[in-house]
Amino acid sequence: MPRVWEVPVHDSTRVRDARVAAEHAAAAASLDEPRTAVAALVATELATNLLKHAGGGRVLIDVVAPPVLAAGRDADPVVQIAAIDHGPGIADVAEALRDGFSTAGSLGAGLGTCRRIAGHFELHSVPGRGTVALARVGAALPRTGAGPDAPGLTAGVRAGGVNVPFGGAEYSGDAWAWVRSGDRVTLMLADGLGHGPEAALASTAAADALRASAGLPPAEALRRLDGALRGTRGAAVAVAQVDLRAGRLRFAGIGNVGARLCAAGVWRPLVSRPGIVGVHRPGTLREEEAVWGDDHLLILHSDGLPSRWTPPPETCRPCVDPAVTAAVTVRDASSPARPVRDDTAVAVLTSNPSDR
Numbered sequence: 309m310p311r312v313w314e315v316p317v318h319d320s321t322r323v324r325d326a327r328v329a330a331e332h333a334a335a336a337a338s339l340d341e342p343r344t345a346v347a348a349l350v351a352t353e354l355a356t357n358l359l360k361h362a363g364g365g366r367v368l369i370d371v372v373a374p375p376v377l378a379a380g381r382d383a384d385p386v387v388q389i390a391a392i393d394h395g396p397g398i399a400d401v402a403e404a405l406r407d408g409f410s411t412a413g414s415l416g417a418g419l420g421t422c423r424r425i426a427g428h429f430e431l432h433s434v435p436g437r438g439t440v441a442l443a444r445v446g447a448a449l450p451r452t453g454a455g456p457d458a459p460g461l462t463a464g465v466r467a468g469g470v471n472v473p474f475g476g477a478e479y480s481g482d483a484w485a486w487v488r489s490g491d492r493v494t495l496m497l498a499d500g501l502g503h504g505p506e507a508a509l510a511s512t513a514a515a516d517a518l519r520a521s522a523g524l525p526p527a528e529a530l531r532r533l534d535g536a537l538r539g540t541r542g543a544a545v546a547v548a549q550v551d552l553r554a555g556r557l558r559f560a561g562i563g564n565v566g567a568r569l570c571a572a573g574v575w576r577p578l579v580s581r582p583g584i585v586g587v588h589r590p591g592t593l594r595e596e597e598a599v600w601g602d603d604h605l606l607i608l609h610s611d612g613l614p615s616r617w618t619p620p621p622e623t624c625r626p627c628v629d630p631a632v633t634a635a636v637t638v639r640d641a642s643s644p645a646r647p648v649r650d651d652t653a654v655a656v657l658t659s660n661p662s663d664r
């Protein structure tokens with residue numbers, strides 16, 4: 309059952325908590341000492357920045373699969389560090405990433421340093437709405453300099469997500485995972501009933517079972533998951549699968565997991581059947597099919613997001629890192645005055661621009 313960390317950062321004492329969380333996540337991802345130090349430094353910088361530039365915010369730390377899964381390669385886990393705020397935003401992102409840039413009278417090495425030392429770093433800011441800074445730190449890069457995002461190792465799509473435990477708990481009852489089998493990539497989001505460790509056991513079992521059914525179509529995968537979750541509390545689960553060669557998306561879901569597909573800026577929901585995976589599976593399970601192309605984007609989310617939430621048109625941007633889109637979604641669907649009332653996970657699947 310993987311840990312997740314949410315560290316609210318509203319005073320300087322919490323910067324240390326963010327660093328310690330990053331060190332724990334690095335241990336969970338089996339990073340070596342130098343890469344652990346990188347994760348700790350990035351978490352420290354991002355938490356410090358929240359205080360300096362945004363009047364506070366929160367740092368989410370998680371161990372995730374890499375955003376691109378290459379066929380035949382084991383998915384080495386990476387530490388994902390996301391700093392989310394509702395601050396004034398950054399008018400000039402490129403300028404803010406320049407080494408030595410500062411607006412708050414600091415040394416200003418922060419964001420430029422993060423971008424240089426993390427394996428992957430993204431900054432997304434909308435003036436007036438806030439900022440998401442997201443870093444991924446994995447094992448040391450191969451000596452060729454080819455990272456997991458390098459062309460030639462890619463899979464046509466990329467996925468990412470964030471997972472926010474309810475009330476700052478150690479475990480989230482939600483889990484998301486993605487797997488690849490040949491031309492088929494499958495994204496799953498599971499919301500274990502209730503929250504806390506028992507809910508996390510159910511959603512973790514769903515993620516494990518998905519990894520064992522990578523090539524199966526969504527409805528068949530859900531049948532396997534239903535068997536795997538017997539004896540747990542059960543979960544709401546949605547499974548979406550892209551066939552890269554056919555350019556098709558297939559979807560099936562049981563229970564209350566939101567699924568929305570956008571193409572060319574237009575969103576439409578994908579519909580799940582009522583039921584609880586592992587407890588009560590509907591007798592028949594119809595798969596929904598749709599075209600999948602480069603301008604498509606899929607969001608799966610648990611009901612930690614408000615039930616009437618619909619993605620704003622600007623969310624439909626396949627060029628943005630999927631984990632950043634997920635973090636922006638969580639940020640914009642909640643506010644300091646309107647905190648979420650359950651575990652919240654959002655997972656996003658997009659095409660991979662480096663393949664084009």
Ligand SMILES: [Mn+2]
Pocket residue numbers: 481482499500501502503507610650651
């Ligand atoms: Mn839940």
